[in-house]
Amino acid sequence: MVSDTAKRQGRSRRGLALNQLRTAGLVLAIILSGLVFQSQTSAFLSSVNLLTLLRAMSSLGIMAFAQMLVILLGEIDLSVGAVYGLAATTVAVLWLGGGALPFHVPLILALALAFLVAILIGAANAFLTSVVKIPSFIATLGFLSLAQGSELLLSNASTFNPAYNNPLPSAGELRFFHLLGGAQLPLGIPIQVAWLAAMLGLFWFLRHRTLFGFRLVAIGGNPMAAQIGRLPIRRYKFVVFILASVMAALAGILDFSYVGSVGPNSGGSLVFPVIAAVVIGGASLNGGWGTIPGTLLGAMLLAVLANGLALLGVGAFAQLLFVGFVTIGAVTLDRVTRQLANKRSSRASQ
Amino acid sequence: MTIVEVRDAHKRFRNTRALDGVHLMIQSGEILGIAGPNGAGKSTLTRALSGEERLDSGEILIDGEVLPESRIGELVAVVHQEPQVWLNLTVAQNLMVGNEDTRFGLPSTTQDQHRVLERIGIDHLSDTLLGECSLAVRQRVEIARALVRDARVILFDEPNSALTDEESASLFEFMHELANSGHVIALITHRLAELVTHCGRVVVIRDGRVATELSGEALTETAIASELVAGETKGGGHKKKAHVAMVDEESLVLTNKWSDAQGSFRDVALKVAPREIVAIVGVEGSGGREIVSALGGMRPSHGEVRVAGMTNENDRTSKIAYLSANRTEMLYHNLTVADNLVARLGNPKIANKFGLLRRRNIRTTAVQAVNQYSVRTDGVEQMLTSLSGGNQQKVAIAAAMISNPSLLLVEEPTRGVDVGSKREIYQMLREYADEGRAVIAFCTEAPEAYELADSVIVVQRGLCLETLKPIAFPDVQSFASALAELELIDVAEHSSSNSAVSNASITSNERTDLA
Secondary structure: OHHHHHHHHHHHHHHHHHHHHHHHHHHHHHHHHHHHHHHHOOOOOOHHHHHHHHHHHHHHHHHHHHHHHHHHOOOOOOOHHHHHHHHHHHHHHHHHOEOOEOOOOOHHHHHHHHHHHHHHHHHHHHHHHHOOOOOHHHHHHHHHHHHHHHHHHHHOOOOEOHHHOOOOOOHHHHHHHHHHHHOEEHHHEEHHHHHHHHHHHHHHHHHHHEHHHHHHHHHHHOHHHHHHOOOOHHHHHHHHHHHHHHHHHHHHHHHHHHHOOEOOOOOOOOHHHHHHHHHHOOOOOOOOOOOHHHHHHHHHHHHHHHHHHHHOOOOHHHHHHHHHHHHHHHHHHHHHHHHHHHHHHHHHOO | OOEEEEEEEEEEEOOEEEEEEEEEEEEOOOEEEEEOOOOOOHHHHHHHHOOOOOOOEEEEEEOOEEOOHHHHHHHEEEEOOOOOOOOOOEHHHHHHOOOOOOOOOOOOOOHHHHHHHHHHOOHHHOOOEHHHOOHHHHHHHHHHHHHHOOOOEEEEEOOOOOOOHHHHHHHHHHHHHHHHOOOEEEEEOOOHHHHHHHOOEEEEEEOOEEEEEEEHHHOOHHHHHHHHHOOOOOOOOOOOOOOOOOOOOOOOEEEEEEEEOOOOOOOEOOEEOOOOEEEEEOOOOOOHHHHHHHHOOOOOEEEEEEEOOEOOHHHHHOOEEEEOOOHHHOOOOOOEHHHHHHOOOOOOOOEOOOOEEOHHHHHHHHHHHHHHOOOOOOOOOOEHHHOOHHHHHHHHHHHHHHOOOOEEEEEOOOOOOOHHHHHHHHHHHHHHHHOOOEEEEEEOOHHHHHHHOOEEEEEEOOEEEEEEOHHHOOOHHHHHHHHHHHHHOOHHHHOOOHHHHHHHHHHOOOOOOOO
8 A cells, every 4th residue: 555655656746747847848948949049149149139039929929829728628720820811911901991992991990800800710610610510620721711812802912011001091090000019118128028928927827727727628638528527618619719819810910010011821821830839838739738838938949949040041941941840859759758757657556 | 179278367457457367268169158247357358368468477278279469369359349340441341451462453352251241141231331331230240350361269249239139139140150160159248148048158257267157057047147246245135224215205306208319218207216326227238328328418318307306408407417437538637636526616616706716625625525535545636647446436426426416327336446446436425315315327237236226227128127126135146136037028028118119129220231
């Protein structure tokens, strides 16, 4: 009995250690790659560059937090990149006129409508997944294409630039729109970093401190048990898919505001890094496992690599290779350590 | 002539001895019956015989030779309750998988395979998708696959639990034919009548050993039944004497003309009083399991159901907690013990009205439950997976009890659980019922029903056959014999509505039937 207790304690402590090991490994990887970049180019660790890095990862981070909740449920949302682009384009076309629309509306209304579109797409994804019971991979793949197509049709594939638009929007609207994503806070902190921090807080709270987060983990961990225990599975799917779409729209609009213009097919390449960040952060695509701090670190590792490689002048194409290697490498490492730990614990219990 | 011999087979899983020195010999020409209570080691023995499981010690000889597992896998085939076949392929293609006979070209059916299909009587279906065929045909395909690779030994593992009467009859006929043509046949089943009718010899496995062997005159249902329960509640009578529910109390559960939407049970009239534990007993496919899961709202049904005064389905389900037989369906392996215990709760127990988690409440609720139900754990913040099977089962039941339902439904409350935990689980359920609530359990084992329940409803072919009161039996053996005798009763004589019923069950079966 005594040895039995000791064994059990050992096993679960090892499980805990594994979790911390993963977090520690991610922090280490971030620090190491930072040091490597610093040794190559002293610009990396400057405060200006670090703020740039954080700003550049903000849209990735915001989208990854919401995607993590989707993945926690055992689902996936592939449409977020397309929704990112569609939301920005919807704001541009509705507000500035042009594109396929013969009229235009005030900025506030355009923003509201863009978010409404995002909510509808999220709800449709959830409906197809939880009511019609189509796998979310397929449902959201369909909406990826639908959103991309709508964006191109709506905008006639043209680029929008509020500051040089004809007719020019009112100065107040222009200023407000610029402040959304392009403003500088005191100490030279970009406002997008503040958005990232706010969403980090919001999603951390949702995931780790509320009944909602608790039940997400339960539903994702064992949908059958959740059904037997009568948890509101369908409602949760709706909330989570809508959150994913709304966060994608927010990220798209903030980037539009920061860059000052939006062109066709923006955001199309974001799906992969968003999912990669979640998975590198330790979430399981089978559902039931995933944390917000992990996701933040996953996004940060990708951001550090993108920033450092850009500083080294490696070029965007080679960067793609790195992101691919890191994603596969991180997940492989995770799987191997987990198998080792399992093997050790089963040997110990024999 | 083929002889299979098992010598002193041992196999351990963690802390349980699944096989503890099994000796067994089967000859071609006979059908050997293997019986045993759940968890006795039958399935481990089956897996070892078919080369799927390596023994810790001991050996399996086929015609006097110890063979490597891969070779055993070729010679020994298992026909499962749920056939392991490909529903996306045609009947003929199913035979080809693994025996393609070509490396690059498109495989086609060989002469041999055609002959096997003919012999088995399904050659007219060879181009039909197996997914469109009935379960009986799928089972035949599994047998055919065994014959194609020239398997000498065929183990039937609860083969007819989901078959109609005609289908079972023709399956048994074929089983005899295989035995006569020199195959070694073993039948593993819970249905005692079939063991007596079709087997020349029956071994009863208990606690990982062959407890006894019955043949000839000694081979009767009551003999098997009392062997199955020997060793449980040794000589003890019914311990609970005063647990007769008050007659004047209003029933907690009432059903009338209540039937399953898919016909698994019909016209069920239940009446359960507060403080009562009712066991529903029946073999697989009898409809007993379905009665419990339908009451839990897990499958559609129609008719009158009233639970704690509620007739509306939504109001009703809030008064009921259901536990399925499969532990992995009820527990969250990614959560701690505490989180598992409170997973069915919500506002206001574990969260405030803004949805904020109340971690302290979760902890106190969990600690209290762990103490009350004596779950052995090193702390409620341990992961669930660190607990033993019996303690995990207690957590699953406790989690349902914490949500405080008036009616607790449990399928096989102690499946895969050690003897000590069994006692504790019966105790848990008894204490829960004693507080004015009711428990309905689906049981497959006579000792469980005897020890747990105030009344036992025997279900056969979708009909409630009889209600037994365990208290009226002096010991578990006599109770088990009474159950076994009930199994013999033909439902047709017992119920006048049966002729219409059995017709319906035949026509509603799959569109392709056996030739």
